[in-house]
Amino acid sequence: MRSVSLPSFAKINLDLRVLGTRPDGYHDLKTVFSSLALFDTVTVTARRGPLAVTCDEPDIPTDQRNLVWKAASLLHRTATGKSGKTSLPRDIAIDLRKRVPSEAGLGGGSSNAAMTLLAHNKLWKLDLNLATLTRIAARLGADVPYFLVGGTALGLGRGDDIYPLADMPSVHVVILRPGFGVATADAYQWFDEESRRAAKEPAPRMVPPGWPAWSATLKNDLEAPVVRHHPAIGRIRQSLLDAGATFAAMSGSGSAVFGLFERADAARRTANDLARPGWLSLHTRTLDRREYARRVAAGL
Numbered sequence: 135m136r137s138v139s140l141p142s143f144a145k146i147n148l149d150l151r152v153l154g155t156r157p158d159g160y161h162d163l164k165t166v167f168s169s170l171a172l173f174d175t176v177t178v179t180a181r182r183g184p185l186a187v188t189c190d191e192p193d194i195p196t197d198q199r200n201l202v203w204k205a206a207s208l209l210h211r212t213a214t215g216k217s218g219k220t221s222l223p224r225d226i227a228i229d230l231r232k233r234v235p236s237e238a239g240l241g242g243g244s245s246n247a248a249m250t251l252l253a254h255n256k257l258w259k260l261d262l263n264l265a266t267l268t269r270i271a272a273r274l275g276a277d278v279p280y281f282l283v284g285g286t287a288l289g290l291g292r293g294d295d296i297y298p299l300a301d302m303p304s305v306h307v308v309i310l311r312p313g314f315g316v317a318t319a320d321a322y323q324w325f326d327e328e329s330r331r332a333a334k335e336p337a338p339r340m341v342p343p344g345w346p347a348w349s350a351t352l353k354n355d356l357e358a359p360v361v362r363h364h365p366a367i368g369r370i371r372q373s374l375l376d377a378g379a380t381f382a383a384m385s386g387s388g389s390a391v392f393g394l395f396e397r398a399d400a401a402r403r404t405a406n407d408l409a410r411p412g413w414l415s416l417h418t419r420t421l422d423r424r425e426y427a428r429r430v431a432a433g434l
Contacts, residue, residue, distance in 0.1 A: 136180045138178050138433060139175060139177040139253075139433055139434040140175070140249040140430060140433050141174075141249075141429055141430065141433075141434060142234070142246050143169050143172065143173045143426065143429075143430075144169075145168060145281070145385075146307065146386075147354060147383075147385050147386045148167070148381075149164075149348070149352045149353060150163065151355050152325055152355040155326070156292070160292045161322060163290065163291070164288070164289075164290055165288070165289045165293050166286065166352075167277075168302060168420050169285055169421040170307060170418050170420060170421065171419050171420070172416065172418045173234070174232050174242060174245065174246060175229075175230070175231040176228065176229075176246055176249040176250055176253060178228050178250065178253035178254055179227045179229070180226060181226070182225055183224070183225065183227075184224055185207070185224065185226050185227075185228075186227045187202055187203050188227070188229045189229070189231075190230070191230070191236075194232060194236065201244065201246060201274055202228050202246050203228075205251050207223065208270055209223075209250075209254050209255070213258065213262070235390065237316055237317060237318075238311045238385070238388070238389055238390035238414075239316070239384060239386025239388045240309070240390050241280075241281065243275075244277035244281060247271070247275065247278050248271055248279075248281035248282050249430070267282055268282055275294075276289075276292040276293040276294045277293055279295075279296050280294075282296075284421065284430070285298060285299075285426050286298070286299045286300065286301045298423060300346065302345065302349070302422075303345060304419060304422065305395065305396060306394070306395040306397065306398050306400075306401035306417060306418075307394060307418050308377075308379070308392065308395065308404050308408070308416070309390055309392050309405075309415070309416050309418060310374070310393075310408055311389060312364075312367070312412075313410075313412035315388075316364065316389040317387075320363075320387075321356045321359070321388060322356070322387070324363055325356055325359045327359070328358075336351050336353050337351075338350040338351055339351075339381075342380060349381075352383065354384050356386070356388070357383060357384040357388075360387070361384075364389065367389060371384065371393075374392075375393070377393070377400075377403075377404040377407065379393030379395055379404070380394045382394070390414075398417075398419075401417045
């Protein structure tokens with residue numbers, strides 16, 4: 135059997151500004167993504183039978199609700215020129231090995247979808263270019279196009295209009311995900327409900343040498359309303375700062391919180407010290423765009 139296995143890397147939002155509500159119900163965003171070395175594995179295999187999705191995480195749906203299912207179906211319809219839900223790919227199996235937690239703001243599902251597009255493009259020898267794959271990815275979700283690029287990148291619109299930036303210097307990252315998730319829809323609803331609160335622009339902070347000027351005022355607009363519903367997230371952020379993180383914030387819509395560290399030993403020690411039963415606590419690092427592209431191209 136022929137198969138393609140790809141690493142499906144997580145992301146953090148170094149900066150996330152909510153600019154307003156769009157006519158389509160989504161929000162206009164300005165966000166800066168960064169890739170993490172933490173990854174799931176997506177394996178697409180050619181074999182006889184209907185489209186099938188399997189996953190080693192029992193809480194992840196393996197039917198039409200999963201973005202990888204939607205990605206395979208949409209790519210098939212695009213490549214064949216067919217339309218309608220009855221036009222499903224056959225003779226393909228997709229297997230997910232999960233390490234990136236769901237409802238954490240780390241983009242696991244979106245990354246899985248993007249790697250599904252790339253794996254099918256390679257396995258089916260479609261030779262679709264990046265622009266075509268990006269258009270398909272944008273139909274799947276706001277974060278999906280980013281994972282076709284990786285590294286440090288600016289996201290505009292819904293977050294799906296991607297502009298690569300000069301990569302941030304590589305840093306070590308501590309990820310703490312408490313024993314609960316935050317649904318993206320809830321986070322934006324809470325933000326909208328509190329939109330009349332006066333938003334405070336963060337005071338510029340000192341940043342390490344080599345960091346871009348924009349990193350002096352990093353902020354996540356969703357963090358404050360989410361923290362008001364889940365105070366533990368605020369406590370985690372403060373714990374990371376107290377442990378010496380250069381910067382700490384909730385990623386995306388949460389519930390994961392990240393801290394950036396210059397030294398690997400400090401990051402490892404912090405991940406161990408702040409671990410709690412039922413939490414995910416890990417040490418990883420950022421990936422620049424070149425390493426991201428190389429590792430995705432090489433597969434597993």
